[in-house]
Amino acid sequence: MKKIALLIAVIIAAVMLIGCSGKNNTLYILNWGDYIDEELLERFERETGIDVNYTTMASNEEMLIKLQAKDTIYDICFPSDYIVEKLIAEDLLHELNKENIPNLKNIDERFLNLPFDPGNKYSVPYMWGTVGIMYNKTMVSEPVTSWDILWDEEYAGKIFMYDSIRDTIGLTLIRLGYSINTRDESHVLEAQQALIEQRPLVQAYLGDAIKDRMIAGEGALSVVYSGDAVWCTDEEEGNPDLAYAVPEEGSNIWFDNIIIPKASDNTEAAEMFINFLCDAEVAKQNTEYIGYSTPNAAALKLMDPEWLENEVYNPPAEVIERCEIFHDLGDFTAVYSKAWDKIIY
Amino acid sequence: MKRTLFSYPYILWMALFILAPMLFIVYHAFFENGRWTMEYIKAAFEDAVYFKVLLRSIMLAFEGTLLCLLLGYPTAYMLSTMKKSTAALLSVFFILPMWMNFLLRTYAWQVLLGSSGIISRILSFFGFSDVLLLHTEGAVLLGTVYNFLPFMILPIYTVLIKLDKSHIEAANDLGADGITTFFKVVFPLSMPGVISGITMVFIPAITTFAISRLLGGGKYRLYGDLIEQKIVSDGDLGLGSVLSLILLVLVLISIVIMQKAEKTAGSEGGTLW
Numbered sequence: 001m002k003k004i005a006l007l008i009a010v011i012i013a014a015v016m017l018i019g020c021s022g023k024n025n026t027l028y029i030l031n032w033g034d035y036i037d038e039e040l041l042e043r044f045e046r047e048t049g050i051d052v053n054y055t056t057m058a059s060n061e062e063m064l065i066k067l068q069a070k071d072t073i074y075d076i077c078f079p080s081d082y083i084v085e086k087l088i089a090e091d092l093l094h095e096l097n098k099e100n101i102p103n104l105k106n107i108d109e110r111f112l113n114l115p116f117d118p119g120n121k122y123s124v125p126y127m128w129g130t131v132g133i134m135y136n137k138t139m140v141s142e143p144v145t146s147w148d149i150l151w152d153e154e155y156a157g158k159i160f161m162y163d164s165i166r167d168t169i170g171l172t173l174i175r176l177g178y179s180i181n182t183r184d185e186s187h188v189l190e191a192q193q194a195l196i197e198q199r200p201l202v203q204a205y206l207g208d209a210i211k212d213r214m215i216a217g218e219g220a221l222s223v224v225y226s227g228d229a230v231w232c233t234d235e236e237e238g239n240p241d242l243a244y245a246v247p248e249e250g251s252n253i254w255f256d257n258i259i260i261p262k263a264s265d266n267t268e269a270a271e272m273f274i275n276f277l278c279d280a281e282v283a284k285q286n287t288e289y290i291g292y293s294t295p296n297a298a299a300l301k302l303m304d305p306e307w308l309e310n311e312v313y314n315p316p317a318e319v320i321e322r323c324e325i326f327h328d329l330g331d332f333t334a335v336y337s338k339a340w341d342k343i344i345y
Numbered sequence: 346m347k348r349t350l351f352s353y354p355y356i357l358w359m360a361l362f363i364l365a366p367m368l369f370i371v372y373h374a375f376f377e378n379g380r381w382t383m384e385y386i387k388a389a390f391e392d393a394v395y396f397k398v399l400l401r402s403i404m405l406a407f408e409g410t411l412l413c414l415l416l417g418y419p420t421a422y423m424l425s426t427m428k429k430s431t432a433a434l435l436s437v438f439f440i441l442p443m444w445m446n447f448l449l450r451t452y453a454w455q456v457l458l459g460s461s462g463i464i465s466r467i468l469s470f471f472g473f474s475d476v477l478l479l480h481t482e483g484a485v486l487l488g489t490v491y492n493f494l495p496f497m498i499l500p501i502y503t504v505l506i507k508l509d510k511s512h513i514e515a516a517n518d519l520g521a522d523g524i525t526t527f528f529k530v531v532f533p534l535s536m537p538g539v540i541s542g543i544t545m546v547f548i549p550a551i552t553t554f555a556i557s558r559l560l561g562g563g564k565y566r567l568y569g570d571l572i573e574q575k576i577v578s579d580g581d582l583g584l585g586s587v588l589s590l591i592l593l594v595l596v597l598i599s600i601v602i603m604q605k606a607e608k609t610a611g612s613e614g615g616t617l618w
Contacts, residue, residue, distance in 0.1 A: 055483060059578055061577075061578035062486070062577050062578055065576075065577060065578070068580070157477055162564045165402050165578075198495070199564070202564070203477065203480050204479075204480040204561075204562020204563055205562060205564065206562060206563065207565030209455075213459065216461040217458060217461055218459055218460045218461050290593060337581070338392075338578045341392065341394050341571075342394055344564075345565065
């Protein structure tokens with residue numbers, strides 16, 4: 001009995017030791033892969049003396065789960081619009097002290113006060129873009145104007161789709177003429193059926209790996225975020241045979257944001273970091289490095305006009321108008337997950 | 346059974362990192378917010394898709410283990426007949442890749458098998474163009490065999506080199522030819538190695554998940570992938586836990602079967618066949 005008591009005591013002590021590991025002056029950042037110029041992290045460390053602990057993940061859903069954990073260690077995170085909406089609803093975000101973020105003035109007004117966070121109480125826009133079709137001009141000669149082309153048997157085995165519930169089901173809903181935020185189960189089931197029919201034509205459901213496969217010329221058509229398309233169609237780093245189009249039926253426009261979880265105990269350093277990222281010079285370097293569009297007007301002014309002329313990087317107003325923004329679906333997310341299980345297995 | 350002081354760190358380790366997580370899984374599978382629920386169990390058996398994925402995992406583990414055995418046994422046998430120094434050098438070649446992380450090695454297969462990769466190019470040189478190698482079920486099987494083959498070769502090799510040569514000499518003296526000697530003497534005596542090889546391949550193969558994701562392109566999900574998806578991206582801890590338990594039970598059953606087989610092989614020596 002004594003031995004068991006001793007054992008339990010040791011376990012408790014060990015758990016407490018793990019729990020108390022000091023955080024002191026370290027900023028814990030959770031980001032998407034390839035989504036910051038890591039040189040900037042070093043610069044931030046140099047300038048402020050704050051250590052950065054940098055981790056990446058591959059999906060919004062994964063990020064959400066990590067932030068929902070009661071003892072989440074992260075101080076900075078980059079979720080998309082609908083996840084910010086959910087995090088606010090669940091009261092998991094720290095209300096920003098805007099006095100610490102004077103560089104907020106650099107952000108273009110178009111990107112402030114968006115429906116998922118009115119007044120930007122909890123989030124600062126980081127990058128934005130659309131979802132569209134990236135195609136290889138040597139394999140696709142017809143104009144790409146509709147999502148229908150992803151269901152064209154001519155391209156069987158040469159199509160890549162995103163391994164992402166909301167993106168993939170969302171574009172199918174648009175193709176069927178429904179909203180990407182539908183809460184009608186019959187719409188989701190119809191999309192599910194369409195994606196099951198498409199499955200034999202799809203070579204693979206991937207994440208970031210789509211970029212490598214398309215640049216290597218292994219696919220004719222793929223779904224990508226506009227920022228990745230900027231990078232992939234680049235003449236030096238990518239493959240000049242690739243082009244990007246946002247279908248005429250419409251698409252998704254998305255905003256990735258910087259947030260601080262409520263559980264963070266280092267909010268001042270986190271706000272310093274947000275301010276740092278909103279600096280015009282820093283934002284310029286960052287957007288040029290990752291290729292995603294910045295909402296930072298001051299940064300755009302510093303950039304080569306070539307960037308603004310690039311319609312993938314800077315979509316014209318008519319493209320933006322036909323795009324819809326994702327909203328949090330609440331409990332209805334389970335219906336989407338269930339449909340997803342029947343599509344990807 | 347008197348435990349020595351030295352066993353305490355091990356017991357602590359087991360309690361903290363094996364027993365406690367297992368209890369958490371059982372808890373999440375049957376309780377929601379502290380209340381008993383059978384909902385997750387129902388959900389796990391209700392959907393035919395989950396069963397299909399489980400079946401695929403079992404099939405793949407079987408095929409992978411069989412292929413590893415067919416490739417691994419002859420290799421181990423050849424190694425065991427070689428000069429000690431040559432065998433030692435060659436076995437380094439089998440172990441060497443294991444010094445590298447298996448994800449890295451699997452990524453390398455992505456490059457090799459991709460339709461712009463070297464294998465496709467060689468095939469198209471011989472007139473087989475447009476053969477899809479990556480993102481197929483075959484690629485997943487290849488990845489499984491490649492990653493787990495050393496775990497088949499090494500235990501068999503270890504048993505074979507310890508084999509008492511006088512048994513073989515006796516068989517030869519009594520007029521058995523090479524093939525008869527092998528099937529009547531060598532193979533039965535090496536059964537303990539074969540069985541531990543099978544265990545060491547089958548169990549990781551049935552629980553694997555990264556290989557199918559990297560080489561199967563999301564089209565050939567395994568049970569491990571399903572569990573990962575439920576917990577990491579759907580946040581459905583309950584269903585994920587039930588699926589984990591189902592896999593756990595399967596693994597336990599296969600371990601029991603293997604141990605039974607090992608006992609028979611061990612106690613009765615060469616008389617299994």
